[in-house]
Amino acid sequence: MPEKRYGSTRGKILRAAAKLFSKSGYHRVTMREIAQDSEINAASIYHYFPSKADILKSLYAFYSAELHKALPDLHALLRLAETDPPHEVLMKAEFHFDQEARDFLDQILITAAREISADSESERFIRENIFAPTENIIKPLLQRMVELGRIQPLDIETLLTILVYYCFSAAALNHSPFGNKPEKYQSDLSFIFSFIKPM
Secondary structure (H helix, E strand, C coil): CHHHHHCHHHHHHHHHHHHHHHHHCHHHCCHHHHHHHHCCCCCCHHHHCCCHHHHHHHHHHHHHHHHHHHCCCHHHHHHHCCCCCHHHHHHHCCCCCCHHHHHHHHHHHHHHHHHCCCCHHHHHHHHHHHHHHHHHHHHHHHHHHHHCCCECCCCHHHHHHHHHHHHHHHHHHHCCCCCCCHHHHHHHHHHHHCCCCEC
């Protein structure tokens, strides 16, 4: 978690900012509010982050680093695609975070989703951390399964779009009164992958 990577004060600031940004929106939250929620002096927050934009960049950088550590091994999955049931292989392709990390990362994702239409940095973040990883893992897997005759041909682009939209909605639901427990998330993914028909 950020406390361990950035030191406790930086970590507290990032945790507070992610929580506030995801609830109220980046532009509505002040540095003073972040400092107050972090339980630090309002003036000292600028020692750690010169601006709110630097906090947002640090949140995005943290998410990217955590995501890349959680990415599955594509080569191993491609080998499994030759022998294992397609549905099982696809379920192993999902990125897994522990619950504490998932809550924090969801807040960052919600923040980026809220800002995507107004901020090119947020758009780039979404493309690099949601669209690209999904495409770079799932697309070659599905293409290989089709080539091997393991699954029926399908519209891969549409399936990728459904998966990306589900990632957005799952993050939002996780921080809503509805909740989105990990078991439900896995169940929903399984349902999406059920549209892929084995040969």
